[in-house]
Amino acid sequence: MIDLRRVQVLRVLAEHGTVSAAATALYVTPSAVSQQIRSLATELGVELLRREGRNVRLTAAAEALLEHADALYEHWERARADIASRDMELTGTLRFTGVSSALAAVVAPAMALLRDRHPGIDTHVRELDSTQIFRVLLADSADIAVGFPTATTPPVDDPRFEQRVFFDDIQDLLVPSGHPLAQRESVTLRDAATEPWILDEPGGDTYDTVITSCAAAGFTPHIVHHVKEWFAVSTFVAQGFGVCLLPRLAPIPNEHAVTRIPLSGSPRPIRTIIGGIRRGAGDHPVIAAGLSALAEVGHDIAAG
Template sequence: MIDHRLQTLRVLRERGTVTATAEALHLTPSTVSQQLRQLARDLGVELLEAQGRRVRLTAAAHTVLRHADVLSAQWERARADLAGHRAGTSGRLRFCAVSSALAALVAPAAARLRERHPGLAVHMSEKESEDAAHLLLARHCDIAVVIPSEQTPAPGDARFAQSPVLDEPQDLLVPAGHPLAGHAVARLADAAAQPWIGSPGRPDQHQLMLAACAAAGYTPRIAHEANEWFAVSALVARGFGVGLVPRLAPLPPGDDVVRVPLHGEAVPSRRIVAIVRRGSEEQPPIARGLEALREAAAR
């Protein structure tokens, strides 16, 4: 119902290059270029400017995109209204999520949907948070479960609707036999003198650790670095340091490590958020998916 070339322009804004846009939309770069030239000709304005090997959106293009975002949101609402005339218990719902949220939240939510609505086909994929925007815009995903960062859509982004799913606390990970291992809870300040395992490859997690320790009154001494939870766990188990792990992060069985819940003023946590295309949250399959996520988080 809405000119498909506007969607091509919206994806180009997100992906930055004609080649990346073509890949996201499963088109050839020449088809994308042709669509945008035709759209510019029909609108009577220039949409793109050459910038080396890349292209830059003109001021006119940004004006077109503001209207395209409104049109897209209104079309999503129209689809929701039309879906209200149907039972809404069949169709397809696609989740993408970071690994820990996929395992602890999305999978249980999908199982609940399968029990309640067997005609609703649910597809799940593990994706990084920074991929959420283009996956939603390219319609490869309906609900993205992410950890907010500078690379995810801002809360006020008019293209998306966002809702918090869970505030996930962080646990202190120590080796078995450590003085803190027998404690029911600990303060982050109790680990001030310990060597730490940093995770620079997970910027959001690493910055959370640094900020939490700073709030507890010290800068952690980073002795070693590891990004995957099984690697962090292995280093902690062998006494190379302590670390922070999200409550939902799975750890390999058999490692001699202990999770110690934190309490006090400097208790770090990370927010997990569900993002959908604005206006689509009223479509029955997506509304049911969001409800199932909230139920999984409550459990």
């Protein structure tokens, strides 16, 4: 018999690329990851990893096992859902992960709905970047991930996950209140082509969105500062150090002297807020309740 927990370790190792990174994702030691892989290899009677200097590489046998692992885990998730659906009362812990703006605007209100409607459900939240949320989902360290697609998030047809669209988060141009553009009702993205820009680091959640949108508008932004957290970004804009694109979900402190200007014309950048679960888990009654609450909040945001 194959221990599915060991197959899961192999899946996480394949996703993260190194034993150390897999151990971090699984909250175990690197030696524990190595031991699990060795035990799985013994169970199968094949070699699963090969050393290449300080790194490891999956063998052809490991790749073949992973092709079957996705289907195995989908069946397992459906089995868990079927077992849980036999209980009349919804109980258990529902674990959310997501980006900060989505947690504040979507997940927190959804958790409040769950608290009122299903007091037997405990909730837990973990803030992460969109580049990380699917990894903790795969590692079974979260049940529902809420974020938006980036260059590194899994495609919609990834066999390991199911993805659901909640709503589109429109982005505006944020400028200092005394800026010449601040008096206009709307601007095009190209109107800011000569401005200094404030972005997060390359590879961050919003970096690719801004770069791609500016390229579509016919220019490359002149990036002068790399700032990630929206409160800090708004502060730097208020002090005249640059402009940025700000999602509607991200609030602006009243004391910041900034102006949010709607974008017109093309392109009009948006962030599509999505929810992700492990494939097959959608019928689990607790997870289904969480998805329903998120969809309800998302509908209200889109309507209002």
